[in-house]
Amino acid sequence: MISYEFQTHLPKGKDSSLNASSENKELYVQATHFNNTILLQIRLNGEMDSTYEVSSKGLNPILDINVPLAGNLGNTGGDYDDEEEEFVRDHLSDYQVVTKLGDSADPKVPVVCVQIAELYRRVILPEVSGTMAQDNMQFSLLISMSSKIWRATKEQSADDNDFGKLVFVLKCIKDMYAK
């Protein structure tokens, strides 16, 4: 089992006042690789309270035909003749997020987990294992993280910059493997 880790601080929101009650929060990311799954920990100020399992399951096992769950007829060539349209597979819909611990009604978390899984499928796994990202790569992630990362604090508006936080967390995960 191979372990990676990365530690940084959440950037303060742009509008946070000087006496920001949100003192700088430490974000700690650690991953342990097994051959059947990857255990990922994302801690905010050392805390983590919810766990999700993300596995890439398209329709394949059920109907055992290799039809991806979703995709769109992406138009490849510049000219618009029809035959050349080739099926562009939408990988984001192949993931299944199971809440092992925590609030399963939280709408933000499945999005976060799917984005992390897609980051792994497209960037990290090819880099770590050295093989290209094939289409039907099956893998699973076990993510333990703090739900406070996505919870708006009192003074911030509801979805202050969740997207910014998500991009920041993804960047941290990527940097963890960069060293």
Add this chain to the structure above:
Amino acid sequence: MLVKTISRTIESESGFLQPTLDVIATLPADDRSKKIPISLVVGFKQEASLNSSSSLSCYYYAIPLMRDRHINLKSGGSNVVGIPLLDTKDDRIRDMARHMATIISERFNRPCYVTWSSLPSEDPSMLVANHLYILKKCLDLLKTELGE
């Protein structure tokens, strides 16, 4: 730096009898808030082979109940509650993870995530035979690291 990750290999003093353990532990660096969980990945050490063939077989979570809530402690005495986050059909592995998570959570009064990583060639009866040894070694490691 609130949290640190250490990875240790624990040999047994008596040499051949007990197996060597591989441990990856993420611990609170200094002992401030009791909300920072301990997370532990434990498995038998894999003999020299290139690719890591250890697989995650059980992931258990335990958390101490707040003592100030006046609950009657007759319910099994230990005021720690836990659930398997990723379960296994092999009871011996689940018992190991459950027992370890419960003891660590109770002893250090913090939430605790324990992962048992098993090797393909592993025979679970080794787990039963070395159950207490594994617990003791992990607890000793945590005591020295946390300085408690």
